[in-house]
Amino acid sequence: xxxxFNFSAGPAGLxxxxxxxxxxxxxxxxxxxxxxxxxxxxxxxxxxVAEDAEQDLRDLxxxxxxxxxxxxxxxxxxxxxxxxxxxxxxxxxxxxxxAGYWAESAISEASKYCQVDTxxxxxxxxxxxxxxxxxxxxxxxxxxxxxxxxNETIDGVEIADLPVTDKPIVADMSSTILSxxxxxxxxxxxxxxxxxxxxxxxxxxxxxRDDLLEFAHDLLPSFMNYKILxxxxxxxxxxxxxxxxxxxxxxxxxxxxxxxxAMEQINKEKAQLLYQQIDxxxxxxxxxxxxxxxxxxxPFQLAKPELDALFLEQAAAKGLVSLKGHRAVGGMRxxxxxxxxxxxxxxxxxxxxxxxxxxx
Amino acid sequence: xxxxFNFSAGPAGLxxxxxxxxxxxxxxxxxxxxxxxxxxxxxxxxxxVAEDAEQDLRDLxxxxxxxxxxxxxxxxxxxxxxxxxxxxxxxxxxxxxxAGYWAESAISEASKYCQVDTxxxxxxxxxxxxxxxxxxxxxxxxxxxxxxxxNETIDGVEIADLPVTDKPIVADMSSTILSxxxxxxxxxxxxxxxxxxxxxxxxxxxxxRDDLLEFAHDLLPSFMNYKILxxxxxxxxxxxxxxxxxxxxxxxxxxxxxxxxAMEQINKEKAQLLYQQIDxxxxxxxxxxxxxxxxxxxPFQLAKPELDALFLEQAAAKGLVSLKGHRAVGGMRxxxxxxxxxxxxxxxxxxxxxxxxxxx
Numbered sequence: 001x002x003x004x005f006n007f008s009a010g011p012a013g014l015x016x017x018x019x020x021x022x023x024x025x026x027x028x029x030x031x032x033x034x035x036x037x038x039x040x041x042x043x044x045x046x047x048x049v050a051e052d053a054e055q056d057l058r059d060l061x062x063x064x065x066x067x068x069x070x071x072x073x074x075x076x077x078x079x080x081x082x083x084x085x086x087x088x089x090x091x092x093x094x095x096x097x098x099a100g101y102w103a104e105s106a107i108s109e110a111s112k113y114c115q116v117d118t119x120x121x122x123x124x125x126x127x128x129x130x131x132x133x134x135x136x137x138x139x140x141x142x143x144x145x146x147x148x149x150x151n152e153t154i155d156g157v158e159i160a161d162l163p164v165t166d167k168p169i170v171a172d173m174s175s176t177i178l179s180x181x182x183x184x185x186x187x188x189x190x191x192x193x194x195x196x197x198x199x200x201x202x203x204x205x206x207x208x209r210d211d212l213l214e215f216a217h218d219l220l221p222s223f224m225n226y227k228i229l230x231x232x233x234x235x236x237x238x239x240x241x242x243x244x245x246x247x248x249x250x251x252x253x254x255x256x257x258x259x260x261x262a263m264e265q266i267n268k269e270k271a272q273l274l275y276q277q278i279d280x281x282x283x284x285x286x287x288x289x290x291x292x293x294x295x296x297x298x299p300f301q302l303a304k305p306e307l308d309a310l311f312l313e314q315a316a317a318k319g320l321v322s323l324k325g326h327r328a329v330g331g332m333r334x335x336x337x338x339x340x341x342x343x344x345x346x347x348x349x350x351x352x353x354x355x356x357x358x359x360x
Numbered sequence: 361x362x363x364x365f366n367f368s369a370g371p372a373g374l375x376x377x378x379x380x381x382x383x384x385x386x387x388x389x390x391x392x393x394x395x396x397x398x399x400x401x402x403x404x405x406x407x408x409v410a411e412d413a414e415q416d417l418r419d420l421x422x423x424x425x426x427x428x429x430x431x432x433x434x435x436x437x438x439x440x441x442x443x444x445x446x447x448x449x450x451x452x453x454x455x456x457x458x459a460g461y462w463a464e465s466a467i468s469e470a471s472k473y474c475q476v477d478t479x480x481x482x483x484x485x486x487x488x489x490x491x492x493x494x495x496x497x498x499x500x501x502x503x504x505x506x507x508x509x510x511n512e513t514i515d516g517v518e519i520a521d522l523p524v525t526d527k528p529i530v531a532d533m534s535s536t537i538l539s540x541x542x543x544x545x546x547x548x549x550x551x552x553x554x555x556x557x558x559x560x561x562x563x564x565x566x567x568x569r570d571d572l573l574e575f576a577h578d579l580l581p582s583f584m585n586y587k588i589l590x591x592x593x594x595x596x597x598x599x600x601x602x603x604x605x606x607x608x609x610x611x612x613x614x615x616x617x618x619x620x621x622a623m624e625q626i627n628k629e630k631a632q633l634l635y636q637q638i639d640x641x642x643x644x645x646x647x648x649x650x651x652x653x654x655x656x657x658x659p660f661q662l663a664k665p666e667l668d669a670l671f672l673e674q675a676a677a678k679g680l681v682s683l684k685g686h687r688a689v690g691g692m693r694x695x696x697x698x699x700x701x702x703x704x705x706x707x708x709x710x711x712x713x714x715x716x717x718x719x720x
Binding site: 009023222238327 | 362363364366368369370371372373374376379380382383386387392393394395397398399400401402403433434435437438440441442445469472473553555560561562563577578579581582583584596597598599600601602603679681682687
């Protein structure tokens, strides 16, 4: 099928130009007569891929020199364990801000390693889901760090501000990294599973301030140890080379688009267009307060949920795919990461108008 | 470059037919208009990929029903920690058989979790590297399990027999899985990083007898927990979907070739041909005793090591690539996994004869 717009929450669509390049060179990369995934991670050709990807990511996010960029195996769930096991040291507590499903999953895992001081930041304004202002969050004075998830993919909730604390701030940016400008220097650790805004599943980027490399738990598996990964340039183990390569292509594509600032403008426009369509109609419903609406994941319901299946079927027939809501929530969800172009959202909005006209 | 034969030790070459299929459908898989790596792991389309891959692997290895097949993130180094953290339970000891580099790496990691009873199985026969017969291995009566690595990729050493023990046998089959017939029922756990005989890096298969799922350490990260992975059908976390898909294509290709028994015959023939060439000449040297020569990884030296660079350069010019030996050993290494066809080894042998004639 041609002309598909893919709204998958993850593993998500990658930029079309990136996938076409990957396809072209899949069996003969760099004139080697083999795929990039069929060569040693220690070959000079792959080392260049690895170094370029890191440098491009550093450029895109203005990552300061005192931060290590680690290309880790696994995804965010691996980091849910890696974070406490790497950062607690002799501390016994960490503060976790709870604003949704993924924060809660991180809390559940962290509870194996420490006493989790959970701050419930969930709130309501005018009957809509919201998040308490970060200036109101309470951080335990004995916490080794403060963890939060700035974008909740399932809840469709976003937190734009940062904890007010002198503790290291740890952020699960799986679904928001590279979608907007951030000041890396304000964080202790940023991590992100690749399969939303970076590349294919199986890779996780961790950006770690270098004074935080010294606190590993004795039982931390070595391949998850930030210090070892930093010392070995993420090649202590054989890294997921194809995912690393493809992520590198995405980084280069982002630079060609004008970088993160340019993406942020487009992402604002995409989100605005879609929320406007929802708000302009009684046929579509989004239950998140505008203060905290996610720019990346837009869950919405039909006022007539009996039409859900028909909506999905007709959308798919128009090439608007992977719009089914998360099983925990139901309804629809349009994930509009960097790789979804403005035209994709325009096509979705046009379809929503048409579907409403036919079924209201 | 065309007509390349890739002797990489890992990430290694994949079957040409598999890579060509993957290329053809990279941007439009299953007529979805997207890549298989761009859809949800919970979509019905991907679930079918996942289930087919598992069933094909079960068919290929005749895996009994009381074994779980887990598609894990990471590679063998992740399992170096996962094995003790999953299997020790209240035991304090495990026996590890040391016959080479990778066994020693597993021992080093396991030492964080238990008292490792190391049995040094390294030996020499007629000045050649060998391994003590498995019937002579000593297993600690208090060991929770016995770990060994049947094929050492760097040393070029293979162990064809099994520990004689009533303890669960754990085998790191990263470089030998699917290359020869095995009786899975004799093992407690078999694990294998994908990037040698299965698929791309970033995936590790673990085959676990189901009575061994109950001994997880409290601090075992959940995404490494065999029981959780088994209960969630390897989708507790977002799995490395593209690697899983590609491995599934390899399994189907193996079935088309006649399965593991057929591969074993070809692999014997390939190894025989290459070792014969080495033994027939004083120009090439392999230091492993015939009892323990690896069928998968054939390290060899030139009697005139000053010619190493020339050998590699001229081989590459003929499309015989990735022959450089591991940095710990030097010289050459031809890894001749399933994906390397007999013609590849024939071409290598012809080149070795030519190079010797020109440089002896």
